[in-house]
Amino acid sequence: MKKIFLLGLTVGALALSFFASYSFSQDMSAEELAAVYENRSEFMKGMGGNMKAFSNFLKRGDGEPMELGSMAGDMAANAGQIPDLFPMNTGMAQNEESEAKANIWTEWDDFVQAAEDLAPFAASLEAAFESGDAGNIAAAVKKLGGEGCRGCHKKFREKKE
Ligand code: HEC
Numbered sequence: 307m308k309k310i311f312l313l314g315l316t317v318g319a320l321a322l323s324f325f326a327s328y329s330f331s332q333d334m335s336a337e338e339l340a341a342v343y344e345n346r347s348e349f350m351k352g353m354g355g356n357m358k359a360f361s362n363f364l365k366r367g368d369g370e371p372m373e374l375g376s377m378a379g380d381m382a383a384n385a386g387q388i389p390d391l392f393p394m395n396t397g398m399a400q401n402e403e404s405e406a407k408a409n410i411w412t413e414w415d416d417f418v419q420a421a422e423d424l425a426p427f428a429a430s431l432e433a434a435f436e437s438g439d440a441g442n443i444a445a446a447v448k449k450l451g452g453e454g455c456r457g458c459h460k461k462f463r464e465k466k467e
Pocket residue numbers: 343346347348350351353354355357388397403404405406407417418420421422424450451454455456458459462463
């Protein structure tokens with residue numbers, strides 16, 4: 307029994323050290339970097355599409371308030387995934403397509419905080435859509451974009467021309 311236990315420990319330790327060196331690797335392959343970027347880009351563009359839908363509702367009354375409200379609810383639910391889209395050192399210094407600044411990883415706690423801050427803004431917008439009050443919706447969209455999205459972008463994203 308004891309031998310099996312020790313063997314288990316050794317295998318476990320080996321697996322852990324492999325995992326650690328893999329996930330903190332400074333030299334991801336170009337393919338891995340591209341895949342990380344694609345995934346992240348798709349997520350962000352999805353949120354960009356939602357913001358567009360919200361603003362088209364305000365400008366032209368496009369869309370159903372309840373449906374738009376549930377999109378905002380999904381954004382609130384998914385905001386916590388943002389940090390996972392940014393593995394260590396997968397930004398503009400490693401991939402020329404990326405607009406992710408290196409301070410994401412040197413100021414990681416602030417970055418995670420900025421991701422967490424998004425959820426309550428999105429949840430307020432969901433509530434505003436449910437209330438159906440145009441003034442509330444407009445104010446909540448403005449806050450979500452201005453403080454939620456831009457709150458993070460102005461510090462951690464360097465937009466390319
Ligand atoms: C916690 C930080 C953070 C939050 C919050 C955040 N973003 Fe981003 N976003 C980034 C970073 C960093 C990039 C650059 C990623 C890259 O290029 O590798 C980015 C990129 C983007 C892009 C460009 C995607 C592409 O590849 O063209 C869009 C669009 C975008 N964000 C929309 C939004 C919207 C809309 C919101 C709010 C609803 C939002 N983001 C909230 C950090 C954030």
